[in-house]
Amino acid sequence: MKTLNILLVGVGGQGTILASKILAEVAMMQGLDVKMSEIHGMAQRGGSVVTQVRMGEKIYGPVIDEGEADFIVAFEKLEALRWIHYLRPGGVVVVNNQQIDPMTVITGQFVYPPEILDTLLERADDVNILDALQLAREAGSAKTVNVVLLGALARKMEIPKEDWHEAIRRTVAPAFLALNMAAFSAGLKEA
Amino acid sequence: MKQLLTGNEAIARGAYEYGVAVATAYPGTPSTEILENVSKYKEIKAQWSPNEKVAMEVAAGSSLAGARTLVAMKHVGVNVAADPLFTMSYAGVNGGLVLVSADDPGMHSSQNEQDNRYYAPFSKIPMLEPSDSQEAKDFVGLAEQLSEDFDVPVLLRITTRISHSKTIVELGLPMERLVKPYTKDMRKNVMIPAHARQKRILLEERQRRLKEYSEITPLNRIEWQDKKIGVITSGISYQYVKEALPGASVLKLGFTWPLPSKLIQDFAREVQTLYVIEENEPYLEDHIKALGLEVQGKALFPIMGELSTAIIRRALNLTPYRAPLSPATVPTRPPVLCPGCPHRAVFYVLKQLRLIVTGDIGCYTLGALSPLDSMDTCICMGASLPMAQGFEKAHPELAEKTVAVIGDSTFAHSGLTGLMDIVYNQGTATVLILDNSTTAMTGHQEHPGTGKSLSGETTPQIDIAALCRAIGVSRTFVVDPFEMDGLKDLLKREVATREPSVIVARRPCALIVKQTTEALAVDATKCVGCKMCGRIGCPAISFVDKKSHINSSLCIGCGLCVGLCKFGAIAKEVRS
Numbered sequence: 001m002k003t004l005n006i007l008l009v010g011v012g013g014q015g016t017i018l019a020s021k022i023l024a025e026v027a028m029m030q031g032l033d034v035k036m037s038e039i040h041g042m043a044q045r046g047g048s049v050v051t052q053v054r055m056g057e058k059i060y061g062p063v064i065d066e067g068e069a070d071f072i073v074a075f076e077k078l079e080a081l082r083w084i085h086y087l088r089p090g091g092v093v094v095v096n097n098q099q100i101d102p103m104t105v106i107t108g109q110f111v112y113p114p115e116i117l118d119t120l121l122e123r124a125d126d127v128n129i130l131d132a133l134q135l136a137r138e139a140g141s142a143k144t145v146n147v148v149l150l151g152a153l154a155r156k157m158e159i160p161k162e163d164w165h166e167a168i169r170r171t172v173a174p175a176f177l178a179l180n181m182a183a184f185s186a187g188l189k190e191a
Numbered sequence: 192m193k194q195l196l197t198g199n200e201a202i203a204r205g206a207y208e209y210g211v212a213v214a215t216a217y218p219g220t221p222s223t224e225i226l227e228n229v230s231k232y233k234e235i236k237a238q239w240s241p242n243e244k245v246a247m248e249v250a251a252g253s254s255l256a257g258a259r260t261l262v263a264m265k266h267v268g269v270n271v272a273a274d275p276l277f278t279m280s281y282a283g284v285n286g287g288l289v290l291v292s293a294d295d296p297g298m299h300s301s302q303n304e305q306d307n308r309y310y311a312p313f314s315k316i317p318m319l320e321p322s323d324s325q326e327a328k329d330f331v332g333l334a335e336q337l338s339e340d341f342d343v344p345v346l347l348r349i350t351t352r353i354s355h356s357k358t359i360v361e362l363g364l365p366m367e368r369l370v371k372p373y374t375k376d377m378r379k380n381v382m383i384p385a386h387a388r389q390k391r392i393l394l395e396e397r398q399r400r401l402k403e404y405s406e407i408t409p410l411n412r413i414e415w416q417d418k419k420i421g422v423i424t425s426g427i428s429y430q431y432v433k434e435a436l437p438g439a440s441v442l443k444l445g446f447t448w449p450l451p452s453k454l455i456q457d458f459a460r461e462v463q464t465l466y467v468i469e470e471n472e473p474y475l476e477d478h479i480k481a482l483g484l485e486v487q488g489k490a491l492f493p494i495m496g497e498l499s500t501a502i503i504r505r506a507l508n509l510t511p512y513r514a515p516l517s518p519a520t521v522p523t524r525p526p527v528l529c530p531g532c533p534h535r536a537v538f539y540v541l542k543q544l545r546l547i548v549t550g551d552i553g554c555y556t557l558g559a560l561s562p563l564d565s566m567d568t569c570i571c572m573g574a575s576l577p578m579a580q581g582f583e584k585a586h587p588e589l590a591e592k593t594v595a596v597i598g599d600s601t602f603a604h605s606g607l608t609g610l611m612d613i614v615y616n617q618g619t620a621t622v623l624i625l626d627n628s629t630t631a632m633t634g635h636q637e638h639p640g641t642g643k644s645l646s647g648e649t650t651p652q653i654d655i656a657a658l659c660r661a662i663g664v665s666r667t668f669v670v671d672p673f674e675m676d677g678l679k680d681l682l683k684r685e686v687a688t689r690e691p692s693v694i695v696a697r698r699p700c701a702l703i704v705k706q707t708t709e710a711l712a713v714d715a716t717k718c719v720g721c722k723m724c725g726r727i728g729c730p731a732i733s734f735v736d737k738k739s740h741i742n743s744s745l746c747i748g749c750g751l752c753v754g755l756c757k758f759g760a761i762a763k764e765v766r767s
Contacts, residue, residue: 011524012526013529024195024357025195028193028195028359033359034195034357034358034359035323035356035357035358036195036356036357036358037352037355037356037357038355039299039300039351039355045526045527045528045529045554045557045632046524046526046527046528046529046730047524047525047526047527048523048524059358060430060431060433060434060500061427061430061431061434061499061500062352062356062357062358062427062430063352063497063499063500065499065500065501066501066516067516068501078521078522078524079524081519081521082518082519082521082524084516084518084519085516085517085518085519087516100730100742100745101730101733102522102523102524102525103524103525103527103560103561103562103728103730104522104523104524104525104561105522105733106725106728106730106732106733106734107561107562107725107728109522109561110522110523111522112522113521113522119519123516123519133744142744
């Protein structure tokens with residue numbers, strides 16, 4: 001199989017790291033080579049964050065270059081726009097229709113772009129927009145936005161649903177399993 | 192069994208599998224998780240030290256006493272630990288001693304971009320550079336063995352993309368953890384000049400043997416392919432080279448000091464065009480050029496920032512798979528102090544008082560960013576106090592306008608000597624110790640002021656205020672930073688006082704104290720849109736249709752904004 005590059009982008013604190021753990025687990029279950037890279041520390045404090053997951057027969061570099069992402073999963077829509085040039089032609093965008101103002105917007109230095117979704121639709125062929133926060137709340141907790149988005153991604157990937165379920169089982173604490181399964185199904189249906 | 196591990200987790204696993212008995216560190220991105228993961232193996236005595244020099248010295252002691260030891264730190268930490276390191280190179284080891292230096296190319300979370308490979312030739316110790324997590328684990332074992340075989344500390348040099356990338360690792364069983372007996376040996380371990388001069392000769396002899404070893408070690412290997420292009424590389428750069436130039440011959444160097452001159456010459460002879468591809472400084476390149484070889488390196492590849500497959504492709508005019516789209520224009524999203532952060536109140540007051548702030552390293556360095564904008568300097572761990580003293584020496588009149596700001600963990604790291612300097616040299620500086628009871632920026636590690644050890648045990652808690660008084664600062668006060676009026680009055684008084692003073696602003700990090708209050712909300716009928724509440728730089732507060740809006744999923748109800756609103760528009764959310 002050809003190498004798949006997946007970018008998970010969002011705002012520090014949104015739970016991109018758990019999502020990437022589940023994703024990596026699923027990839028391991030397919031018997032693929034996997035590499036995953038993320039940045040910790042200073043950048044995490046409410047800043048723009050990115051986790052990179054690569055899977056395939058043999059993976060060398062752990063980072064995805066511009067124009068090379070097969071999937072971009074954006075936890076916040078401004079972050080989708082920030083990383084959109086990483087998408088390859090024909091690549092898929094899954095975007096949470098949520099707005100979190102960066103400090104530069106709060107202080108009036110910049111304006112939050114009003115037509116992000118239109119721009120995304122112009123720049124990519126396959127854009128999947130969902131209100132993941134609302135779906136997460138309906139599933140039982142606003143904190144499951146990450147797993148809702150994974151559900152939406154799963155619909156676009158050729159990996160058996162059972163493997164996703166197993167990966168979630170292996171990754172989340174048993175007490176939160178039912179909640180996360182509900183969130184995953186909600187995302188899977190919606191995309 | 193195979194597992195997906197970060198480089199840091201793999202190094203911890205290596206410590207477990209290869210007989211490490213003692214491990215020490217001070218937290219610092221990207222190295223922090225090494226010790227956090229080592230502490231999960233109960234067989235290893237793992238500890239946070241107050242700073243990297245102490246961590247290195249504890250490691251030196253346990254190594255000379257006979258235990259296999261590992262000490263980990265970020266790149267700038269090695270500067271702090273350099274003093275014991277350089278002379279431990281003379282003394283050598285008893286149990287193996289491995290120093291892990293985690294460098295941060297691109298400065299994701301650091302104040303500079305230093306290439307610590309130079310520490311190996313400078314301190315005359317061998318260096319290993321892994322290219323993924325499997326090698327990171329394996330190289331711990333090799334480094335411990337080399338350390339014991341050659342009687343020398345070994346540098347295991349990694350970078351952010353090794354530390355924080357997960358790759359597949361084959362786990363092994365742990366070997367027996369044997370601590371060797373200790374025997375007194377003054378000629379070896381007491382570095383008085385007479386002994387050191389003897390050791391100095393042995394150092395060169397050891398260097399010669401290490402160089403011979405570097406020629407034959409399997410860590411330095413040639414992957415022959417098409418000989419039109421040959422690339423010499425090491426560390427993470429190897430991965431980018433393999434991806435960008437799948438058909439090229441590669442000399443992969445895993446043992447990068449002393450360098451294998453003969454192997455490099457043999458490789459160079461066989462290939463038509465020779466490149467050296469390395470992140471940051473021309474460390475390998477200078478050595479290769481000193482051998483008289485023709486090689487292209489920094490003339491093509493950048494000296495700063497992280498390397499990538501795309502950068503190599505661009506530099507060599509290789510056809511990329513696809514031409515990338517141009518980036519969209521988007522507002523930047525810099526890191527910010529969290530909602531409820533106790534530092535926010537302090538910086539708001541500092542900005543109001545228009546004070547000169549000599550800053551330090553931690554979350555509170557974010558007080559430098561808009562809209563708080565309240566920092567004048569930030570250089571290294573502990574520099575805030577002595578720099579305030581320096582400001583006063585240069586401009587005595589500035590003493591009444593200058594405050595040093597330092598966190599509790601940073602104060603324990605290297606604040607004490609600076610405070611002694613102020614007292615001893617009759618400075619009058621005002622020092623603000625922001626005590627949030629944790630090492631927050633690196634992900635909440637314990638330190639001597641928290642009363643907890645790395646493994647979570649209760650330990651004696653250093654009383655920071657009592658310590659400051661003991662050093663001679665009788666004007667030491669402890670306040671709650673959220674009492675902003677009181678803090679403001681105290682600061683005004685203390686900067687004007689012709690004596691040194693310490694204000695400990697104590698409130699725990701908002702991320703370690705469970706949220707007990709409900710989110711706040713803005714009453715739109717009362718809000719006049721004055722944006723006063725926006726001046727504290729809280730990410731939960733934004734402005735929608737010219738009125739203040741509080742994001743209930745971010746707000747933790749700290750209440751700092753409530754007191755700022757002159758119209759009483761902010762209150763607990765009324766739930767129907």
